[in-house]
Amino acid sequence: MPELPEVEVVRRSLLPRIVGSRFGSVRVREARLRVRVDRSLLCRELPGRTVLDVRRRAKYLLLELDTGGLLMVHLGMTGHLGLFPATEPLRKHDHVVITVEGRGELRFNDARRFGLVQWVAPGGERSHPRLCRLGVEPLAPDFSGTLLRRLASGHRLPVKNFLMDSRRVVGIGNIYASEALWNAGVHPARPAGRLSAARWERLATAIRQVLSASIQQGGTTFRDFASADGSPGYFALHLDVYDRKGERCRRCDRTIRRRVDSGRSTYYCPGCQH
DNA sequence: CGGGCGGCCTGGAGGC
């Protein structure tokens, strides 16, 4: 579920409500996430520590503590991270529960258990295997069509797969890849290494525009995405191609198609994406 | 080696 905008929305809603607060006890009710949760490590490192910042890198949330260590959270496909009153009953799939002094409980819930909750020791961020190979941030100042074109140079894979490869560009999943390609008028199957400079510029602009617009709308909620305060996002109302198979293209009136490549659905307009 | 694809999980939707 969560791509860059959804993770960013969670970050922004969590940040003002948790910064300056101190962690209390840690409960790991289900350790079998994508990566096994290290119960004893979390119980040793978190209690008594103050949260200084909530950052985002790619689709990872990084809660920075006063020790310099990080609590790293990935939402996978169905993960939720939210702050709840301690009096509110726990729900099914609330796998990790951390008390936050004076604020309630930070709860990680993930039905499919594709997410992860991990400790990153002080100074370990730059060398962390999950963080150190990540590509460029689409909302960073150095992101541009020129940069994308250079990264794609020589690669024959379809541009959609290129956009979803986190070693090159981070934060773009299946929804926003389709949306950005439609926005830029680029066909998803075009070989990434052969796009013109002008197309890469259009794509870079479209990516930033789509991601920013979604953040403004609170992200895309299909079933159950929610920010850290439980509110849904409204960008689903603004999707131009994703999940619109058989509906009309808002730009050229042709019928939106769905195709499946490497097991993932891609939505596009045959009329205005080339 | 770059890249395609199966597998990890549960739950919701839709067909019967």
Place this chain on the structure above:
DNA sequence: TGCCTCCAGGCCGCCC
């Protein structure tokens, strides 16, 4: 409000 099948927005690791 039953049962079954299919499908899902991410990522890793195996394989060619």
